[in-house]
Amino acid sequence: MIMPEPDADVIARRDEIVLALRDIVPGEGVIAEQNELSAYESDGLSAYRQRPMVVVLPETTAQVSDILKYCHANGIKVVPRGAGTGLSGGALPLADGVTLGLGKFNQIKEIDFSNRCVVAQPGVTNLGISDAVAHEGFYYAPDPSSQIACSIGGNVAENSGGVHCLKYGLTTNNVLGVEIVMMDGEIIRLGGRHLEAGGYDLLGVVTGSEGLLGVITEVTVRILQKPATARALLLGFGSSEQAGDCVGGIIDHGIIPGGLEMMDKHAIHATEDFVHAGYPLDVAALLIVELDGPQVEVDLLIDQVEHIASGCGATYSRASTTEDERLTFWAGRKNAFPAVGRISPDYICMDGTIPRSQLSYVLRRLSQMSAEYGLRCANVFHAGDGNLHPLILFDANVADELERAEAFGAEILKLCVAVGGVLTGEHGVGVEKRDLMGEMFSEDDMKQQQRLKCAFDPDQLLNPGKVYPTLHRCAELGKMHVHNGELPFPDLPRF
Amino acid sequence: MPQTLRPENEDQLLDAVNWALSRKIPLNVFGLGSKSSLGQAVSVEQGLDMSALSGILSYEPSELVLTAKAGTPLHEIQSALSEHNQSMAFEPVDLSVILNGKEPSNEADGTVGGMIAAGFAGPRRIRQGGVRDHVLGFRAISGRAELFKSGGKVMKNVTGFDLSKLMAGSMGTLAVMSEVTIKVLPVPEKSRTVLVQGLDEPVAIAAMRAAVNSPHEVSAAAHLPQSVAARSGVDLVAGSGAAVTAVRVEGPGASVETRCASLRKLLAPFGELEELHSQRSARFWAEVRDASFWRTTPPDTTIWRLSVPPSRGAHIAAAITRECGAEALFDWGGGLIWLALPDSRHKIVRAALDEQDGHATLIRASDSIRTTVPAFHPPSPSLAALSRRVKSAFDPHGILNPGRLYPTDAA
Ligand SMILES: Cc1cc2nc3c(=O)[nH]c(=O)nc-3n(C[C@H](O)[C@H](O)[C@H](O)COP(=O)(O)OP(=O)(O)OC[C@H]3O[C@@H](n4cnc5c(N)ncnc54)[C@H](O)[C@@H]3O)c2cc1C
Numbered sequence: 001m002i003m004p005e006p007d008a009d010v011i012a013r014r015d016e017i018v019l020a021l022r023d024i025v026p027g028e029g030v031i032a033e034q035n036e037l038s039a040y041e042s043d044g045l046s047a048y049r050q051r052p053m054v055v056v057l058p059e060t061t062a063q064v065s066d067i068l069k070y071c072h073a074n075g076i077k078v079v080p081r082g083a084g085t086g087l088s089g090g091a092l093p094l095a096d097g098v099t100l101g102l103g104k105f106n107q108i109k110e111i112d113f114s115n116r117c118v119v120a121q122p123g124v125t126n127l128g129i130s131d132a133v134a135h136e137g138f139y140y141a142p143d144p145s146s147q148i149a150c151s152i153g154g155n156v157a158e159n160s161g162g163v164h165c166l167k168y169g170l171t172t173n174n175v176l177g178v179e180i181v182m183m184d185g186e187i188i189r190l191g192g193r194h195l196e197a198g199g200y201d202l203l204g205v206v207t208g209s210e211g212l213l214g215v216i217t218e219v220t221v222r223i224l225q226k227p228a229t230a231r232a233l234l235l236g237f238g239s240s241e242q243a244g245d246c247v248g249g250i251i252d253h254g255i256i257p258g259g260l261e262m263m264d265k266h267a268i269h270a271t272e273d274f275v276h277a278g279y280p281l282d283v284a285a286l287l288i289v290e291l292d293g294p295q296v297e298v299d300l301l302i303d304q305v306e307h308i309a310s311g312c313g314a315t316y317s318r319a320s321t322t323e324d325e326r327l328t329f330w331a332g333r334k335n336a337f338p339a340v341g342r343i344s345p346d347y348i349c350m351d352g353t354i355p356r357s358q359l360s361y362v363l364r365r366l367s368q369m370s371a372e373y374g375l376r377c378a379n380v381f382h383a384g385d386g387n388l389h390p391l392i393l394f395d396a397n398v399a400d401e402l403e404r405a406e407a408f409g410a411e412i413l414k415l416c417v418a419v420g421g422v423l424t425g426e427h428g429v430g431v432e433k434r435d436l437m438g439e440m441f442s443e444d445d446m447k448q449q450q451r452l453k454c455a456f457d458p459d460q461l462l463n464p465g466k467v468y469p470t471l472h473r474c475a476e477l478g479k480m481h482v483h484n485g486e487l488p489f490p491d492l493p494r495f
Numbered sequence: 496m497p498q499t500l501r502p503e504n505e506d507q508l509l510d511a512v513n514w515a516l517s518r519k520i521p522l523n524v525f526g527l528g529s530k531s532s533l534g535q536a537v538s539v540e541q542g543l544d545m546s547a548l549s550g551i552l553s554y555e556p557s558e559l560v561l562t563a564k565a566g567t568p569l570h571e572i573q574s575a576l577s578e579h580n581q582s583m584a585f586e587p588v589d590l591s592v593i594l595n596g597k598e599p600s601n602e603a604d605g606t607v608g609g610m611i612a613a614g615f616a617g618p619r620r621i622r623q624g625g626v627r628d629h630v631l632g633f634r635a636i637s638g639r640a641e642l643f644k645s646g647g648k649v650m651k652n653v654t655g656f657d658l659s660k661l662m663a664g665s666m667g668t669l670a671v672m673s674e675v676t677i678k679v680l681p682v683p684e685k686s687r688t689v690l691v692q693g694l695d696e697p698v699a700i701a702a703m704r705a706a707v708n709s710p711h712e713v714s715a716a717a718h719l720p721q722s723v724a725a726r727s728g729v730d731l732v733a734g735s736g737a738a739v740t741a742v743r744v745e746g747p748g749a750s751v752e753t754r755c756a757s758l759r760k761l762l763a764p765f766g767e768l769e770e771l772h773s774q775r776s777a778r779f780w781a782e783v784r785d786a787s788f789w790r791t792t793p794p795d796t797t798i799w800r801l802s803v804p805p806s807r808g809a810h811i812a813a814a815i816t817r818e819c820g821a822e823a824l825f826d827w828g829g830g831l832i833w834l835a836l837p838d839s840r841h842k843i844v845r846a847a848l849d850e851q852d853g854h855a856t857l858i859r860a861s862d863s864i865r866t867t868v869p870a871f872h873p874p875s876p877s878l879a880a881l882s883r884r885v886k887s888a889f890d891p892h893g894i895l896n897p898g899r900l901y902p903t904d905a906a
Contacts, residue, residue, distance in 0.1 A: 114704055114806040115830075137710065159653045170651065172660070173628045188877055193804035194853035195620055195830050196664075198872050199900070200882050201627055204660020208653050228710045248557040254580060254681035293712060294757075297750030353649045355558050385651040386558075425651040433654075440654055441644070448643040448889070449656045455884035467655065480639055480891065 001048055001089075001431055004465045006096035010076055014053055017076060021056050021098070024066045029104070031055040040099050043084040043091040044146075045432055047348070047402060052079070052093030059104045061179065061187060061217040068215065069185030071098060077461050078183070080211040082122065082154030085146045087349055088430025090158065090210045090466055100215060102153050108132050109218070115193045116223055117176055122153020122216045126160075129221060138223040141168035144426070145334050153216045159208030161426035163259040163333070166384035167292075170426065172207040174222045180206060180214030183457040193220060205452060210428050211463040213456040227292035230258060231302055232329040235309045236283030236316030240264060243285035244359040246312040247383045250289065253308060255301055259290035260384030261333050264363065267340070267378040267391070268332075274339035277332030280316040287383065288333055290326075336380045337391070344376070344393035346402075350409050352416030353425035356386045365415055366390055373408040375401070387425035388416065414439050429467045437469055446470075451477050499542035505634070505642065505673045511543060512671060512894070513640035521897045524667040526566055526606030529591045530613055533858065534666055536865035537898040545608055548673055551575055553648075560631065560648055561679050565608030565672040572607055576679055584680040585625055586617030592785035593798055593859050599778075599787045608672045614664030615800075617784035618715035618743070621707065621827050627663035629678045635662070635670035638890025648676045661885070666871075666900040669889040683714075683745035687755045688771040688779060691762050693737040694718070696809040700829040702765045704805065706742040707828040709761055711754040715743040717783045718825040726788045729779045731769050740765075743780060783826055786833045786858075797838045797860040803853040805829035814847040838864050845872065869902055 010017070018032045031037060032054050041049040058064050071078050077097035084091055093099045105121035111133055112119065118129050118140070126147040130139040143162035144150055150160070156178060161170045168174070177191030190203040197203050206213050237243040243262055250257065263271070263279075263286045272279045279286055287309075291301040302319050309317060320326035332339075340347050354362055363379065370377040376393040390412055394405040413423050417439045424433055437446060446468055453460065454474035464471055497520075502508040515522050523539035525531060527546055548566040556579040563572060569587065576582050590613070591597040591604035603610070611633075616625035632646025645658035662672060691702055699718040706713050717740070724732050724739040732739050742762070744754045759768055771779055782788060789798055803811055808829030815821050821836035821843075834844065841864060844855050854872030857865070874882060882901060886893070 112806075113708065115804045116708065159657070161651060165651065169624060169628065170653075172657065173624050182881075186877055188881060190878075192851055192853060194802040195827060196614075196616075196625060196802040196853075198802065198854035198856070199664070199874050199878070200669075200885055201614075201660040201664055202878075202881065202885070204627055204663070205656050205658065207660075208657050212656075225708060225710045227712075251559065251681075252557045254684065256681065293746070294710075294750050294753050296753045297747055300747055300749055353647070353651050355555070355560075355649055357555065357558065382651065386649050387651045421649050422647040422652040423654045425649075426653055428653055429655065437655065440647075444641050445643045445645065446655070448637060448641065449645065449658065451888035452656055452658070452661075452885065455881065455888045478891065 003050070003094065004471060006094065010096045011053065018054055020070055021054065021067065024070065025056055025058050025063050029057045029059065031057070040081070040093060043086040043089060045087050045089040045430065048089045048092050048431060050093045050095055052099040053096055055099045055101055057101045057104050061181065064100070064181045064215055064217055065185040065187055067098070067100060068181055068183055072184045072459065072461060075459070075461070077464055079463050080157070080215050082151035082157065083125070083149050085150040086154060086158060086428065086430065087351070088424070088428040088432040090428050090430035090463070092431050094465065102151065105153070105217065112193065113138070117193050117220050118223055119218065119220045120152055122219055123151050126150050126152055126155055133223050137226050139226050140174065140221055141224050142171050142174055145337065152219050152221065156207050156216055156219055157209065157211050158428045159426070161382070161387070163261055163382065166260055166382070167256050167258050168224070172204065175203065175207055175219065176222055177220035178203060178206060178216050179218035180216050182214045183459065183462045191220065210430060210467050212453055212467060213462070227258070229295045229298050230290055230292035230326060231298050232320045232326045233289040233302055233305055234279065234316065234318045234329055235287040235289065235314045236280040237285045237312070237314055238283065240285040240363045241360040242313045243287050244356065246287060246309050246314065247356060249308040249312060250305055253304065255304065257289050257384065258292040259288065261288040262286065262381040262383035263333065263336065264379040266376065267336055267380045270343050270378060271332040271336050271339040274342055275332045275335050277328050279332055283316055288329055333380065340378050340391045340393065345395040345397065347391045347393045348405055348409055350388065350390045350392065350412050351424045351427040352413050352421055353385070353387045354416050354419050354421035356383070358419040358421070362388070362415060362419060366412065369408060369411060373404050375405055375408055382425070385425070386421065410436060431466055434467060435469050447472065447477055454478070497541045499544050501544040501547050503547045505548070508548065508671060508673055509636050509640065509642055512636045512638070515541065515894050516638065516640045516892060519892055519894065521894050524671050524896050526609035527568065527604065529605035530594060530609060532594050533590060533613060534870045534899045535902055536862055539897065543671065545671070546606065552674065556581055559650060559679050560676060562648060562674065562676040563607050565675055566606045569605050569607055569610055570602035573602055577682070580682050581679045582682050583629060583677065584619055584623040585629055586619045586784050587626065588615035588617050589785045590615065590858070592787045592790055596790055599781045599785045607675055607677070611663050611672065611675060612665060612667045618717060618780050618826055621716070621830070622714045623680070627660050630659040630663050630675065631678055632676040633659055633662055633672045634674040635672040637670045638892060638895045646676065650678055667896045668886060668900045669895065671895065685748045685751045686743060686745045686773060686776045687751050688741050688743045688776040689755060689758045689762060690731065690769040690771065691740040691765050692735045692767040692769065694740050694766055695738065696812060698765065699738065699740045699825070700805065700809045702740050702762060703742065703828040705761055706758060709758070711744060711757050712746070713742050714745045715780060716828040717741050720822060723788045723822055723824050727779065727782055729771065729775050731771060731775065732779060735769070741779065743776065783824070786824060788824065789835045792835055794861055795838050796835050797841055797864060798858045799834040799844050799855050800858050801832040801834065801848070801853060801855045803830060803832060803848070807852055808832055811847050811852060815843050818843045841868055850875070871900055
């Protein structure tokens with residue numbers, strides 16, 4: 001992975017920079033000891049590591065603003081970091097960069113039931129928000145599997161999803177407002193407690209911007225009343241085609257389940273050995289379908305889905321009858337990653353999205369590729385919205401297995417794009433998929449996206465080297481090549 | 496008067512923008528012109544008519560995704576969707592009703608590109624999100640005369656910056672979309688509305704709050720003062736002789752019946768109850784969606800749309816109506832206020848909003864008001880500066896609908 005050339009001048013000034021940061025954040029908020037810095041070397045994508053030049057952990061927006069002002073004035077790069085659970089290397093440090101951690105921003109500022117929102121600092125965990133409003137029957141809908149650890153600021157930066165986003169949307173559909181600090185230290189509020197922000201939807205582009213546009217220092221999210229009931233259904237099939245048909249059948253029927261997940265044989269076996277969720281072991285594909293809402297509706301839809309499933313050849317069907325049972329069904333799915341971690345020394349998790357109609361073709365290709373690369377692959381899959389998570393199993397201690405795994409992963413993502421899908425459904429581009437962006441976007445597409453970056457951070461000091469494979473200088477991006485002359489389109493209709 | 500350009504494909508569109516750019520000729524970009532009187536009144540002579548870039552390119556009902564050329568008439572998309580019992584869940588507002596006096600119907604005026612560029616969502620906004628939440632991807636020509644795309648054709652995608660959000664509500668000032676992909680959803684099987692009669696505004700807001708905060712999955716909550724309710728085409732609403740607060744539930748039949756019953760219990764302490772079923776419920780919410788109650792008000796009435804924190808709705812509306820003979824209609828559980836007031840009193844509206852209170856959009860007004868009063872809420876100075884930089888990242892010479900969104904970029 002090639003990162004921007006570290007700036008030797010900046011590295012040479014390290015001591016001075018540390019002092020300046022200590023002036024802004026007194027006490028233990030500046031970490032400069034080499035052994036302490038190693039804790040920040042990577043995020044959830046641990047195959048990539050880089051010790052940061054220094055870590056700073058501010059506690060107030062004013063401190064964030066002062067840090068950025070200082071770094072901006074001195075040409076120092078900054079990498080924002082939440083909880084460090086990201087799976088695409090978005091928070092991978094830079095050798096000549098300041099890692100700005102938001103871990104101390106861990107307060108919920110306001111719970112506002114009359115406007116159905118919570119105002120939180122970015123370091124509050126995803127689950128922390130749901131927990132804070134549970135006593136009134138509310139929750140925050142997007143639920144990444146990492147929800148006990150990941151930060152709401154990281155969720156906004158990655159536009160994270162979860163198993164319930166088919167019905168309830170991704171982070172972007174559940175954020176009402178943010179306060180961000182731009183690289184020059186300016187503090188800006190986007191949105192608020194109202195639904196439409198007005199003007200350009202800058203909140204919409206900051207969400208999912210992977211720390212490239214600004215440092216998020218406050219988040220206002222929508223909260224929802226918990227559904228009155230929820231029941232889950234386990235459906236087993238002899239082939240993934242049948243399971244895929246069943247997913248299509250459910251949606252064609254006008255049913256949008258709260259969750260609609262699929263696991264293949266490898267994933268079923270790995271999780272069942274680990275969690276004992278009671279999954280059938282003699283099926284090729286398992287669906288978990290969750291229906292939520294009023295009891296009558298849930299019971300009715302469970303019947304309808306069972307009927308659709310049997311029409312698609314389901315060989316196994318079991319509906320949860322108690323809340324404990326429902327949670328057990330999910331425990332398997334939610335622990336799929338660690339379960340796979342048990343059967344393989346290492347694994348990487350891919351995250352492409354495909355049109356669902358391509359599912360059986362893609363799964364067939366995956367098992368061919370798995371044979372070609374000589375690496376096992378387990379699939380868990382947000383089936384409702386076509387978001388695949390192939391887990392590639394490898395052993396980093398075996399020569400060239402990491403390289404083979406990465407090549408296999410890249411080929412999977414290229415396949416996703418080739419069948420009409422995208423590189424990443426929820427984990428972000430980061431450094432991991434950065435060099436694959438050209439599979440999906442032309443040079444002009446990416447340049448236009450980067451011009452947006454220039455509007456926020458013209459010196460490209462905020463999280464450079466992430467998302468876009470080529471760093472263009474903003475002055476260069478702004479140049480225009482206008483073809484002057486006569487009408488170049490004699491046949492353009494006009495009247 | 497220059498001839499209007501009417502490209503028939505993306506290449507011709509690129510040529511047209513390139514030509515305008517090379518001569519620095521500003522373009523007035525429009526689809527079917529249904530919203531030509533929305534936004535800042537600007538005089539841009541050179542038209543760019545998008546209506547020939549029309550047609551649905553792909554629609555897979557079980558993928559919940561539809562791709563169309565940007566100039567495709569909305570009604571064409573709506574009828575294709577309804578054949579498969581699907582719809583755009585955010586209930587696009589048909590602004591033609593108050594802008595052009597059209598009768599409310601299930602077939603909206605305008606093109607899909609224009610709908611996205613304006614970005615107005617209806618009553619179901621509180622449950623299913625707005626226009627911005629349903630745009631999955633697009634292709635467009637920037638003001639730099641370059642073709643680019645963003646997003647994709649699948650429901651879940653975080654690859655690169657989400658420029659689709661930026662297109663929604665940008666009033667065609669950043670790029671001319673040639674193709675758009677939207678998310679669609681099944682039409683709920685059944686819809687029912689509980690009406691509460693005779694509530695004054697603060698109580699109505701409290702009733703809506705109780706309903707929306709309940710677990711009964713309310714999909715819309717609106718309040719009409721008596722004078723507005725009286726103009727409804729739905730007999731139970733018009734005939735009530737009182738203010739009407741309305742709460743809608745949708746879904747499978749049995750579920751709707753149960754939730755409706757629960758809502759009646761919840762709302763009974765607030766006042767007299769009535770119920771609207773399928774057809775009437777649909778008709779009523781189409782009226783609310785389009786604010787059709789003011790379809791035929793005199794031309795010196797200005798119409799505004801305010802997006803505010805729901806808990807502030809009653810206070811803000813009262814501050815305005817107290818000052819002048821304004822009528823206020825609440826949607827989104829109090830988070831959306833439609834206002835009709837005499838145009839001489841327009842200054843009151845934005846003065847009633849504090850900085851954290853959201854924003855006010857001038858929807859309909861006489862030309863003289865539209866040339867002097869910013870149609871879209873003036874952003875704070877720092878936000879205005881950032882917005883200008885964003886505009887010039889896409890359209891550095893300001894050739895696309897200059898001034899239509901923010902008067903300052905007309906300069
Ligand atoms: C076991 C496991 C399961 C997971 N499951 C899911 C899942 O189901 N769905 C899903 O979507 N993701 C999942 N993830 C990925 C990850 O948890 C999410 O991407 C999460 O949102 C990252 O949050 P974080 O606080 O850890 O951010 P970090 O990893 O610290 O940072 C992520 C990115 O956001 C930026 N950033 C962080 N905070 C800020 C801020 N305040 N301001 C500006 N930029 C910031 C960083 O620069 C970086 O680019 C999973 C991860 C793990 C380890």
